[in-house]
Amino acid sequence: MKPVIALVGRPNVGKSTLFNQITRSRDALVANFSGLTRDRKYGAARHDDVSFIVIDTGGISGEEEGIDAAMAQQSLLAIDEADEVLFLVDARAGLTPADQHIAHHLRRTGKVAHLVVNKTDGLDAEQAAAEFHQLGMSSSFHIAAAHNRGIRAMLDVLVANWREPETGDAAPESQGGVRIGIIGRPNVGKSTLVNRLLGEERVIVFDLPGTTRDSIEIPYERHSKPYTLIDTAGVRRRKSVKETVEKFSIVKTLQAITDANVIVMVLDAREGLVDQDLHLIGYALDAGRALIIAVNKWDGMEPEDRQKVKEQLKRRLTFLDYAPVHQISALHGTGVGDLYASIDQCYASSMAKWSTNQLTQLLQDATAQHQPPLVQGRRIKLRYAHQGGSNPPIIVVHGNQTSSVPDIYKRYLENIFRKVLKVVGTPIRFEFKSGENPFADRKSPPAARKGEKTEKRSSHFDKYSKRGAKTSRRKVK
Numbered sequence: 001m002k003p004v005i006a007l008v009g010r011p012n013v014g015k016s017t018l019f020n021q022i023t024r025s026r027d028a029l030v031a032n033f034s035g036l037t038r039d040r041k042y043g044a045a046r047h048d049d050v051s052f053i054v055i056d057t058g059g060i061s062g063e064e065e066g067i068d069a070a071m072a073q074q075s076l077l078a079i080d081e082a083d084e085v086l087f088l089v090d091a092r093a094g095l096t097p098a099d100q101h102i103a104h105h106l107r108r109t110g111k112v113a114h115l116v117v118n119k120t121d122g123l124d125a126e127q128a129a130a131e132f133h134q135l136g137m138s139s140s141f142h143i144a145a146a147h148n149r150g151i152r153a154m155l156d157v158l159v160a161n162w163r164e165p166e167t168g169d170a171a172p173e174s175q176g177g178v179r180i181g182i183i184g185r186p187n188v189g190k191s192t193l194v195n196r197l198l199g200e201e202r203v204i205v206f207d208l209p210g211t212t213r214d215s216i217e218i219p220y221e222r223h224s225k226p227y228t229l230i231d232t233a234g235v236r237r238r239k240s241v242k243e244t245v246e247k248f249s250i251v252k253t254l255q256a257i258t259d260a261n262v263i264v265m266v267l268d269a270r271e272g273l274v275d276q277d278l279h280l281i282g283y284a285l286d287a288g289r290a291l292i293i294a295v296n297k298w299d300g301m302e303p304e305d306r307q308k309v310k311e312q313l314k315r316r317l318t319f320l321d322y323a324p325v326h327q328i329s330a331l332h333g334t335g336v337g338d339l340y341a342s343i344d345q346c347y348a349s350s351m352a353k354w355s356t357n358q359l360t361q362l363l364q365d366a367t368a369q370h371q372p373p374l375v376q377g378r379r380i381k382l383r384y385a386h387q388g389g390s391n392p393p394i395i396v397v398h399g400n401q402t403s404s405v406p407d408i409y410k411r412y413l414e415n416i417f418r419k420v421l422k423v424v425g426t427p428i429r430f431e432f433k434s435g436e437n438p439f440a441d442r443k444s445p446p447a448a449r450k451g452e453k454t455e456k457r458s459s460h461f462d463k464y465s466k467r468g469a470k471t472s473r474r475k476v477k
Contacts, residue, residue, distance in 0.1 A: 002052050003053070008057055008088070011058070013088045013093075041056040041057075041216055042056075060075050079105075079106070084111065085111050087115050091119045091125070092123070095131045115139065117141070120142045121149065128142075178347045180261070180263075181262070184277070185277065189268070194216075194229055230256045232257075266294050273309075289350075289426070290349065290391075291320065299331075322423070322424060342424075352423070356385070366413055394430075403434065
């Protein structure tokens with residue numbers, strides 16, 4: 001198995017910055033803001049020829065209350081999971097009681113822990129780290145994570161004991177399987193649904209809008225089938241977003257939609273479908289992702305209220321009639337297990353492959369049943385079709401005057417293809433291409449050249465007619 005390293009420390013000591021440097025990514029949100037990271041965030045890293053896993057955690061101060069206590073609990077779970085721990089301290093802030101509290105906990109767990117003195121840029125590293133020796137750590141490193149200084153030397157020491165001889169029959173790394181993005185407005189139950197799907201308290205759940213700030217990717221297996229869940233931050237209306245951190249969270253959420261294969265849109269049954277839900281659904285459709293509607297907090301509602309919600313969804317989501325709709329209770333688990341059947345079906349539809357012969361035959365049957373309209377007295381002709389991509393499925397149709405195909409006929413073709421090919425949950429995109437005119441590069445069109453030839457023939461005939469007339473007059477004389 002791959003080694004696991006956990007990054008722990010007080011809030012705002014540079015754990016997320018170091019996480020991004022080690023994983024060579026920008027997955028973790030970084031800002032000069034205490035307590036930005038809340039959930040455990042996993043990342044794959046590689047140094048030289050050694051692969052390992054890094055866990056970014058929230059800050060631990062020892063005096064947590066409310067949501068901070070849940071953040072600290074996530075950090076303690078990361079320490080339990082890790083093979084080795086990198087304990088970060090702030091060289092500029094010096095030794096604090098919170099640092100001593102974390103060091104005491106690490107000694108009790110018996111984990112291999114390394115002291116990492118961060119923010120040493122512009123300082124005498126040895127002098128700045130002197131006061132941290134009383135923490136009793138067996139080894140220490142001096143780095144400046146923001147400037148990527150000292151990190152390579154630290155990793156050289158860490159991976160020295162992990163390096164194993166390579167074998168020819170090494171198993172390929174898993175690709176994570178189906179990537180499932182959980183999106184929705186704040187406080188609709190996204191994190192609760194993620195924990196319910198995983199069967200453990202993997203992400204923080206708190207009765208506070210905006211609890212999740214970063215997009216958390218969680219790979220796991222269910223019935224020997226790989227999945228990756230992506231828990232995202234809630235997206236509010238633009239005028240309600242004031243904090244800079246929330247703006248970055250929204251960017252990460254929109255990026256997660258693009259990275260996912262299947263999107264589960266979580267709605268609050270008690271609030272019904274609001275405009276912000278429609279905006280999020282529209283963004284997922286623009287990204288071409290398969291979509292599932294999960295109406296959460298369904299338990300405890302009166303039958304009349306449930307019927308009103310169903311009618312509202314049917315009326316306002318007529319453009320999304322191909323997407324599965326589930327009524328669930330993430331808190332109690334009602335209907336959550338049924339989501340997997342729709343997830344697998346939507347993923348299979350989005351990644352389906354069809355032959356050119358099958359698509360062309362289907363196109364011909366559709367045009368025979370309902371012909372394309374006339375354009376300037378000429379009939380649009382659609383000759384053949386082939387697949388141009390997946391996730392979402394792209395159908396490329398070739399013919400003439402395809403730029404004039406009306407939208408209503410495009411929707412007709414989409415409905416026919418969706419029904420016959422049994423495509424569920426995912427949008428289908430059509431691309432229309434016209435054949436090039438072989439005479440487009442000629443100086444004059446064929447009709448004009450034909451007229452020129454006719455004029456040449458007539459002038460040639462007139463010339464010889466006049467010559468014949470003169471000869472006849474000579475004979476008469």
